[in-house]
Amino acid sequence: MGLEIGLGVGPIITGIDKYFNKLADWSMYLSPIATKIIPVSPATFMHVVGVVEIIAGIIVLSRWTKIGSYIVMLWLIGIAINLLTTGMFYDLAMRDVEIAVGAFALSQLSTAREQALAIRL
Numbered sequence: 001m002g003l004e005i006g007l008g009v010g011p012i013i014t015g016i017d018k019y020f021n022k023l024a025d026w027s028m029y030l031s032p033i034a035t036k037i038i039p040v041s042p043a044t045f046m047h048v049v050g051v052v053e054i055i056a057g058i059i060v061l062s063r064w065t066k067i068g069s070y071i072v073m074l075w076l077i078g079i080a081i082n083l084l085t086t087g088m089f090y091d092l093a094m095r096d097v098e099i100a101v102g103a104f105a106l107s108q109l110s111t112a113r114e115q116a117l118a119i120r121l
Contacts, residue, residue, distance in 0.1 A: 011057035018050025
């Protein structure tokens, strides 16, 4: 239950903050490579990122936890890759990979829970 709450509420909070920048100036974490590729301003891109994070968090907290946790896992790996290409923030990239491992663990626990419930029926 703790993983589910953490991996659901965390993305929702950071997704909302992409609009307010109270926790961080999120645009500073955007890779120079990404800023050259994306067709919108970094702030607009971060707003889109925020929407994706909010949706992913909601899915984790819903009955589709397994799917949501896979989305969060892949999203965090993408963030880690972006951070690596900044030439900085290696510590944050490593942290995001570790959280992605937690998201994978949640997906596996959700699978086991679904199988146990199916056996009981």
